[in-house]
Amino acid sequence: MKILVTITETESVDTVFEIDGLEIDSRYLSTDLNEWDAYALEEAVQIAEDGGGEVVTATIGPEGVEGTVRQALAKGADRAIRVWDEELAALDILDPLTKATVLGAVVDAEQPDLVFTGVQSGDDVFGATPVALASTLGWAWGTVVNDLQIDEVAHVHRELEGNLEELTDVERPAVLSIQTGINQPRHASLRDITRAQQAEIDTRSLADLDLDVDAIASPIEQTDLYEPESEGEATIYEGSPEETATELAAVIEETGVIR
Amino acid sequence: MTVLAIAEHRRGELREVSLELLAASRKLADATDGGLHVGVVSGDIERYTERLNREDVDVVHTVAYGEEFNHDVYTQAVTQLVEAVEPTVVLAPNTVNGLDYLPAVAERLDIPIVTDATELSYDEHLTVTRELYGGKVETTLDIDTQQAAVTIRPGSWPRAGGTGDAEISAFDARIDESAVRSTVTGFQEIGGEVDIAEADVLVAVGRGIESEDNLEIVRDLADALDATLAASRPVIDNGWLPADRQVGQSGKTVSPELYIAVGISGTVQHVSGVRAETFIAINDDPNAPIFEVADYGVVDDLFEVVPALTEQLTRS
């Protein structure tokens, strides 16, 4: 079985950061393999280890994300594809339909049996790309999957709200969006990390994927980026841990929960 | 401009977020003196329609097909409904199921989709406000097209009230059964031994605790308070605590007298599950969104503050 896993590098803002226009300078950002994608990757790698097959990752992003792509290679992916060019770089934001178009073209080129994605990217949290991708491909899909058995169909548990799971059978081929907790993602060994450092990452442009610039045009324009105004009314205690602990203990006693 | 809102139901109940959706849609429609249309697909549509017929709803379109949510049915029905009603904006809740079909509708109609909106406005074009980076940054997006699809964050709008006199219209969706490629075979409730929803005092621990061994310090705090230990999702995902301890969207909604959040950032999926009388947060990031919902907070290292607090409480 050949499984394609979409991998994205997510950014998180540091404790102290500044916004400059529509940008946050990279010195205030930390990057990592998207939390959800780590679980999607592990699920694919386990399936390939158990039943044979290949795991290929697909990533949209500039050269700078190759460290994250190599993390995925170290954690068991066989091959990696990275899509980027000037046209993608010129986009204001990567919206879900744009991501789906580009990833869909990679799937068309690779012809995997299944595609695994994370449920969402931790930074832009659209959570819409998996289903948009399945729709682009004309494939079946299953989302927020926290349990998976594959035979002629994919038997999935979909995690709904409020401690409830939906049990669903999804025809193949399918795009499955994987939820955290489905497995325990592995840590890469030093040997795997070294091997991944030397691996070839297959880089493609839109033209390589037979896409033109119109295919990725987005009518969504980012017009503002700001720190939300605090609406909280929390009383914040300051001082040494002993001092703040004393204040908190007084608050707790006041609530009357200590009997 | 017309707004089309697609209601959500599950296992025979209309979900409350559907009423928030009506309020969000009404506000948007009002901005342009437009109409508010509501779509309800599958299940007991008559009963759902009765509840959806709130003040200022103009039309409720019903699609009688099947019982439970099935994304392949919804994708087809809602796509056809959008083609028939021609709304400027089609809205659904930003829920697990809302996100399970609306992106496909958008892809099929080739209209942009923006998810998890916390504010919406319309002035010549649609403007959506949403959060990035776990709620630490907000952004506004302008969408300059004839049509757009948007999901709205639960809990961000009030529930629509009143009773309306909407036109009820049966919509004849043509569902191609060969395009229904997923089958819901059942539901499973996730139980456990401990019911955190019953607890008066909860000490909840998040990723900031860093390792299973470190749980000791929050256990000590919980013991000192005779409290129940709860957690945010990463602690459960890592297997450090069992699933019945999870607070939030996919876990439990809790309403204790006292909630102490330790090393939890406060993403919407977590805090949507907390309704505490008194809410204390301990986190070393002053910008952590948890302080937006807390009543009392300490911005400091939990490894210092938590043991100090335990000591204070055991001493007194």
Ligand SMILES: Cc1cc2nc3c(=O)[nH]c(=O)nc-3n(C[C@H](O)[C@H](O)[C@H](O)COP(=O)(O)OP(=O)(O)OC[C@H]3O[C@@H](n4cnc5c(N)ncnc54)[C@H](O)[C@@H]3O)c2cc1C
């Ligand atoms: C469909 C779906 C459903 C979900 N359901 C749930 C759910 O039910 N419940 C849930 O909790 N999440 C849920 N999530 C996940 C959610 O989006 C977040 O990923 C999660 O809540 C983050 O947990 P956290 O706050 O513990 O971790 P983080 O966001 O990583 O926050 C850790 C915090 O600890 C602080 N910290 C670190 N070190 C220290 C220190 N030494 N001292 C003090 N503070 C420190 C940091 O400043 C940070 O704010 C769901 C996500 C999805 C997509």
